[in-house]
Amino acid sequence: xxxxxxxxxxxxxxxxxxxxxxxxxxxxxxxxxxxxxxxxxxxxxxxxxxxxxxxxxxxxxxxxxxxxxxxxxxxxxxxxxxxxxxxxxxxxxxxxxxxxxxxxxxxxxxxxxxxxxxxxxxxxxxxxxxxxxxxxxxxxxxxxxxxxxxxxxxxxxxxxxxxxxxxxxxxxxxxxxxxxxxxxxxxxxxxxxxxxxxxxxxxxxxxxxxxxxxxxxxxxxxxxxxxxxxxxxxxxxxxxxxxxx
Numbered sequence: 001x002x003x004x005x006x007x008x009x010x011x012x013x014x015x016x017x018x019x020x021x022x023x024x025x026x027x028x029x030x031x032x033x034x035x036x037x038x039x040x041x042x043x044x045x046x047x048x049x050x051x052x053x054x055x056x057x058x059x060x061x062x063x064x065x066x067x068x069x070x071x072x073x074x075x076x077x078x079x080x081x082x083x084x085x086x087x088x089x090x091x092x093x094x095x096x097x098x099x100x101x102x103x104x105x106x107x108x109x110x111x112x113x114x115x116x117x118x119x120x121x122x123x124x125x126x127x128x129x130x131x132x133x134x135x136x137x138x139x140x141x142x143x144x145x146x147x148x149x150x151x152x153x154x155x156x157x158x159x160x161x162x163x164x165x166x167x168x169x170x171x172x173x174x175x176x177x178x179x180x181x182x183x184x185x186x187x188x189x190x191x192x193x194x195x196x197x198x199x200x201x202x203x204x205x206x207x208x209x210x211x212x213x214x215x216x217x218x219x220x221x222x223x224x225x226x227x228x229x230x231x232x233x234x235x236x237x238x239x240x241x242x243x244x245x
Contacts, residue, residue: 002101002148002161002162003034003073004031004033004101004206005098005100006028006098006100006101006115007026007028007032007039007098008099008217009028009099011024011026014039014097017097017122018041018097018125020047021049022050024050028214030211030214030216030217031102031211033055033209035054035070037053037054037055038053038054038055038144040052040094040095040096040130041094041095041096042095042130048175051142052142053143053144054141054143055144056145057130057131057143057145058133059084059085059087060131060132062133063136065135071084072145073146073147073148073161074129074146076189085129088145089129091177092129092177093128093175094128094144095125095127095171096125096146097125098125098163099117100124101116101163102114102116103155103199104158104159105158112204113201113203113207114199114202115199115202115216116158117198119197119225125171126146126163127147127164127189128145128146130145146163147189148162149162149189149191152191152192152194152197153194154194164189165192165196166188170185173185195227198223198225199223201220201221202217202218
């Protein structure tokens with residue numbers, strides 16, 4: 001799953017990476033938690049747009065939000081079948097910018113938090129879903145959830161799930177729900193490459209939502225990472241006598 005994440009890149013860098021038309025200004029966030037506003041990129045008739053949405057999707061048919069569970073994640077394998085997510089999977093897919101996310105590994109009776117982030121310091125694009133919810137009084141709120149998939153080799157020792165991370169080349173296909181039904185983007189909802197990320201052990205201060213500062217990123221020890229596969233070059237074919245090429 002994904003229960004906390006960070007977005008610390010400058011606003012201009014996020015805008016360039018995701019290609020939306022707005023120019024929002026927002027501070028770095030080191031401990032984004034459920035129910036808080038999150039940055040969301042969605043597709044419109046005139047291109048991509050930046051929005052702030054509540055992290056925790058509420059389907060339009062909910063009548064009592066107090067009795068409805070907090071849906072911060074959606075399992076990618078079953079989202080198109082679930083009543084809470086199937087309409088959003090067909091019509092309201094989005095991107096959620098992030099610089100990394102936190103996950104916890106149980107060690108005895110304790111849980112060790114890890115910051116999972118790109119090894120090259122780049123941005124991540126989580127696959128997301130969104131819904132516009134209106135209560136009985138007519139108050140409207142945009143809400144969103146992050147899609148998850150099975151863990152890759154890096155994540156497996158920490159947790160069995162991870163966010164769906166989309167490559168830049170797949171942004172348009174994911175966002176364009178008019179042209180691409182869920183079956184057309186099913187192959188995008190897969191674990192990230194094993195060598196894309198690193199897992200950094202960090203302080204348990206991240207457990208408290210009130211802590212939201214750069215000190216949360218301070219590593220306690222060396223990051224865990226998986227090196228990219230070594231590509232062996234084929235030996236040059238020996239030339240026979242009389243051959244020039």
